[in-house]
Amino acid sequence: xxxxxxxxxxxxxxxxxxxxxxxxxxxxxxxxxxxxxxxxxxxxxxxxxxxxxxxxxxxxxxxxxxxxxxxxxxxxxxxxxxxxxxxxxxxxxxxxxxxxxxxxxxxxxxxxxxxxxxxxxxxxxxxxxxxxxxxxxxxxxxxxxxxxxxxxxxxxxxxxxxxxxxxxxxxxxxxxxxxxxxxxxxxxxxxxxxxxxxxxxxxxxxxxxxxxxxxxxxxxxxxxxxxxxxxxxxxxxxxxxxxxxxxxxxx
Amino acid sequence: xxxxxxxxxxxxxxxxxxxxxxxxxxxxxxxxxxxxxxxxxxxxxxxxxxxxxxxxxxxxxxxxxxxxxxxxxxxxxxxxxxxxxxxxxxxxxxxxxxxxxxxxxxxxxxxxxxxxxxxxxxxxxxxxxxxxxxxxxxxxxxxxxxxxxxxxxxxxxxxxxxxxxxxxxxxxxxxxxxxxxxxxxxxxxxxxxxxxxxxxxxxxxxxxxxxxxxxxxxxxxxxxxxxxxxxxxxxxxxxxxxxxxxxxxxxxxxxxxxxxxxxxxxxxxxxxxxxxxxxxxxxxx
Numbered sequence: 001x002x003x004x005x006x007x008x009x010x011x012x013x014x015x016x017x018x019x020x021x022x023x024x025x026x027x028x029x030x031x032x033x034x035x036x037x038x039x040x041x042x043x044x045x046x047x048x049x050x051x052x053x054x055x056x057x058x059x060x061x062x063x064x065x066x067x068x069x070x071x072x073x074x075x076x077x078x079x080x081x082x083x084x085x086x087x088x089x090x091x092x093x094x095x096x097x098x099x100x101x102x103x104x105x106x107x108x109x110x111x112x113x114x115x116x117x118x119x120x121x122x123x124x125x126x127x128x129x130x131x132x133x134x135x136x137x138x139x140x141x142x143x144x145x146x147x148x149x150x151x152x153x154x155x156x157x158x159x160x161x162x163x164x165x166x167x168x169x170x171x172x173x174x175x176x177x178x179x180x181x182x183x184x185x186x187x188x189x190x191x192x193x194x195x196x197x198x199x200x201x202x203x204x205x206x207x208x209x210x211x212x213x214x215x216x217x218x219x220x221x222x223x224x225x226x227x228x229x230x231x232x233x234x235x236x237x238x239x240x241x242x243x244x245x246x247x248x249x250x251x
Numbered sequence: 252x253x254x255x256x257x258x259x260x261x262x263x264x265x266x267x268x269x270x271x272x273x274x275x276x277x278x279x280x281x282x283x284x285x286x287x288x289x290x291x292x293x294x295x296x297x298x299x300x301x302x303x304x305x306x307x308x309x310x311x312x313x314x315x316x317x318x319x320x321x322x323x324x325x326x327x328x329x330x331x332x333x334x335x336x337x338x339x340x341x342x343x344x345x346x347x348x349x350x351x352x353x354x355x356x357x358x359x360x361x362x363x364x365x366x367x368x369x370x371x372x373x374x375x376x377x378x379x380x381x382x383x384x385x386x387x388x389x390x391x392x393x394x395x396x397x398x399x400x401x402x403x404x405x406x407x408x409x410x411x412x413x414x415x416x417x418x419x420x421x422x423x424x425x426x427x428x429x430x431x432x433x434x435x436x437x438x439x440x441x442x443x444x445x446x447x448x449x450x451x452x453x454x455x456x457x458x459x460x461x462x463x464x465x466x467x468x469x470x471x472x473x474x475x476x477x478x479x480x481x482x483x484x485x486x487x488x489x490x491x492x493x494x495x496x497x498x499x500x501x502x503x504x505x506x507x508x509x510x511x512x513x514x515x516x517x518x519x520x521x522x523x524x525x526x527x528x529x530x531x532x533x534x535x536x
Contacts, residue, residue: 005326008359015356023344084340091304092357093330251306 009098016089016102017109024072025110034071034114038063045183057122058209059182061139064118066177066202069111069143073150074169076103077243081160081250096247097240100151104236107147115139127213134221135212141228142205148235149201155242158249176200181207186218201231254318257282257409257440258303262312265298272298274464275312280442282317285435287455287472288444295464296444297337300413303442304334316409330358333402337413337444339394343387347378347397350386351404358405365404372400376430392423399430409440416450428454452476483521487528488513491535501527 024030042060080086089099119139122129129135153169179193180202186194197203208224211217217224258280265273273295280286288296301307303314305325314321316328341350348369355365373379376396386394395415402410412431416424431454435441445451451458452472459469468475487498495514499507503520518524 012357012359015353018356019342019345019349019353022349023342083343084336084338085342087301087306087336087338088334088340088354089357091306091329091332091334091336092354093326093359094357095326248307251301 009095010101012094013098013102013105016094016099017106020072020076020103020106021109024076025106030072031114034068034110035064035117038067041177042182053122053125054127054214055185055210057118057127058206058213060118060121061115061209062142062180062182062202062206063177065111065115065139065143065205066146066173068114069107069146070150070153070169070173071107072110073103073107073147074153074165075162077151077154077250078160078162078165081158082162087251090247090251096244100240100243103151104144104147107150108144111143111147112139115143122213129213130215131212135209138205138208138212138224138228141225141232142201142208145201145205145228145232145235148232148239152235152239152242155239156246158246160250176202179203181218185210201228201235204228204231254315255282256280256315257284258286258314258316258442260299260303260312260314263299263302263309263314264311265295265302265307266310271464273302273309276461276464276466278459278466278469280440282440283435283438284456285431285441285443285454287451287458288442288461289446289448289451289458290444290461291446294446294461296446296461297413298464299461300336300411300442300444304332304411305329330405331408333405333407333410333439335395335398335402335410335412335415337417339391339398341386341394341397341401344385346383346385347373347389347400348382350397351400354401355404360405368404368406369400372403376400376426392419395419395423395427399427403434407439409442410434412441412443414444414446416445416447424450483519484515484517485521485524485528486510486513486515489532489535493531493535497531498528501531503527 038060042063046056077086080089153172154165159165179197180200181189181197182202186197186203186207189197204219204224204227207217207219208221208228211221211224256279260276260278262275262277263273264271264275276299288299290296298307302309303316303321305321305328308322317331319327321328342353345353351369351372352365355369360368370379373382376399378393378396378400381393386397389397399415415431416427419427428450431441431443443454455472457469457471458475460467460475468478470478493514495507495509498504498514498516501524503518503523504516505519506517508515516524
């Protein structure tokens with residue numbers, strides 16, 4: 001693809017971003033739900049355990065980034081297919097990847113913004129961040145990865161029923177949270193648990209956050225970053241390819 | 252080399268399972284023409300327009316818009332189009348203004364230009380005062396006007412209008428028809444689907460009649476009217492019973508059918524048959 005055409009399409013994806021923010025992400029319930037779910041899930045685990053708060057912030061950050069960046073993304077395509085607005089986008093002079101890049105960018109922005117909340121909470125209770133640059137880069141990379149994952153969740157089956165997609169995505173998201181070293185550090189998991197946790201992108205972000213805050217991680221930091229990058233590319237490319245294949249069934 | 256036609260369609264075909272929705276259709280639309288696509292419901296009009304606008308892919312055949320293939324050069328063809336679909340598909344959770352800004356941005360219209368065009372279009376269609384209101388509060392007519400504004404924000408070379416006046420009140424229908432004529436006068440090619448013969452007759456330079464996925468005829472409205480004159484009918488009723496055979500022998504009557512207490516006569520020449528019926532009635536009384 002020519003560079004100018006690529007750039008032109010890339011800039012048009014921001015129209016999708018603005019539309020998504022106005023319609024889906026700026027709603028009070030979405031923001032509150034995005035904050036409350038990880039917070040209360042985490043609180044239910046934290047209460048009654050004598051753990052240092054420095055050990056808990058990475059888990060809270062991981063859950064917040066994961067839940068917020070994947071909160072609305074899976075439902076956008078089914079919603080728009082049902083409202084026939086997807087047809088409007090498809091008949092516009094934008095490619096399918098432009099539309100989905102816009103969806104990913106809006107989920108990313110929402111996830112990254114709300115992820116600031118646990119970091120601010122950590123600061124306010126005196127948690128020191130040993131590697132702030134790595135943490136910042138990790139939040140950006142991980143929320144982009146989770147946002148790409150959210151688009152993949154709606155790729156198949158090609159339904160126009162948002163509730164079906166949300167149920168399916170919850171069935172995948174919640175188990176991922178429990179195997180990703182959020183509640184139990186990876187090094188304390190049995191061997192089979194460590195193997196399972198290695199297939200979750202959230203594992204590597206939680207590990208990266210632990211490294212950034214306490215200076216100690218289970219995997220080398222390079223592994224966390226590379227695996228997150230590989231997951232991001234794999235999610236994004238496979239989501240766009242599957243959506244391209246299934247799009248005609250939605251219209 | 253630039254194409255002389257705005258649309259060229261060759262053997263375009265679309266199947267939905269067993270149903271052949273569009274069956275190897277062929278037609279050309281000239282640049283600057285107002286072309287009507289006339290047919291009853293489920294004739295294949297919307298399927299054709301959805302293929303031409305890149306929403307669905309044809310199963311067979313080819314089509315080009317201003318010389319660009321709809322399959323291989325979809326981005327270029329869609330850049331030239333303005334589309335008013337059959338189903339209102341503006342974002343109901345956005346205001347009219349934000350819908351126009353969104354569409355303008357998707358078509359790559361620079362910010363200052365899309366603001367200027369949006370203001371002008373909303374004023375022309377009488378929506379400017381309610382530009383900040385969410386579209387979910389709009390009436391059907393207002394939504395249809397907004398769809399036209401959205402189709403025009405990129406100043407298209409060709410407009411695809413899928414039943415644009417369907418379900419609207421008379422005043423809104425007239426306004427939209429006047430607007431369509433004005434766009435066409437300004438050089439915009441218009442492809443209009445409708446099931447309303449009068450509308451096609453009033454607006455179009457040429458009409459293609461489609462039924463069961465096949466094109467039955469393509470011609471100017473007047474020539475089509477002459478060609479279909481044998482399909483005209485009148486209904487007559489008499490105070491006493493009549494022999495239907497007698498009526499079918501009138502000059503100019505092709506067929507006579509009893510329809511309840513009336514008789515429908517399929518005719519070539521209405522005035523002659525009406526006169527024959529009157530004479531027949533006088534003679535009986």
